[in-house]
Amino acid sequence: MGRIPCCEKDNVKRGQWTPEEDNKLSSYIAQNGTRNWRLIPKNAGLQRCGKSCRLRWTNYLRPDLKHGQFSDSEEQTIVKLHSVFGNRWSLIAAQLPGRTDNDVKNHWNTKLKKKLSGMGIDPVTHKPFSHLMAEIATTLAPPQAAHLAEAALGCFKDEVLHLLTKKPINFQAQHSTEVLGNDFTNYINYRPEEKEGTVEKIKLGSLKAICEETKTIPSNKPWDSTAAASASFAMQYSVLPTMPPFNYCPASFCNKGDDASPWSQSVCTGSTCTAMDQQSQLHEKLEENGDDSETTKEMRNLSNIFNSDSVLWDLPADDLINSMV
């Protein structure tokens, strides 16, 4: 029992569009508009699925589309909005005239994600990796911390591993693999003989990086206040090997002046590192309101929020939510 296909796949052409097909579709839409995509290919004389026609039109042929490189300000906007909306590409694209969700998605996946992780910022949470590590370390005992680190950083394990292992950590050294228990020193010294996977290295590397650098390795009760203090230190000074001591926040993308490069390090203004909190609250607020189409439409129309010179990220969370819902 599958879903009914949107068209007879045997009779439709797939793959790259030819200039001739583009012309047919463009001229048909110019005369008749885009009502009923299912009928468009038939009426336009195209052996294409209606869905394929819609995609071709919205992502490529539409006359108002902007082709070519993304500007710095467009990239800044994407990063800012992504920290609030996550992968809601259509919402993000709605704030970028002439750009489609597909454009934004592709640009994010091929460029911006790498740019951020190259800066030591987790593109998912928009927090520095060191913050994530420290948060994990302060709240969880080793087994859970390792699992959470795996979950939180799984997408970027290669980047994280690279960052962590710039300071050589000997993962190959000999050590038994007996039950480690809750003894933190065991985790520090633990060497996986058999588990050579990247994730395993990250689990250990993250713990080691935080705690070795703080030089305050607790002896037997690793997750007491001493450990918390260590992790706090780690967070405050970004002690991960290649991390400069900086706090990232989206407000840096709004700065003006010589040092206002969107990719420069910046000092957090306090309220500005709460993008994720704002996001959570926004989502809650939307859920309260049912996130219905009217709300969504209204949000789409609020481009002035993002286009104004006001720094969105310095707004208190409530103001942000109230202005959008």
Next chain:
DNA sequence: AAGTCGGACAACCGCGTCAGA
């Protein structure tokens, strides 16, 4: 010159949502 690799972009797929019957 040929082969390989990786980045960038286009296109497809499947699911969720919505509007109309």
Next chain:
DNA sequence: CTCTGACGCGGTTGTCCGACT
């Protein structure tokens, strides 16, 4: 209220092309 078809969205895959070996 329920059902159904159309549309929109986000994730994934495919293809092209230039750089590198």
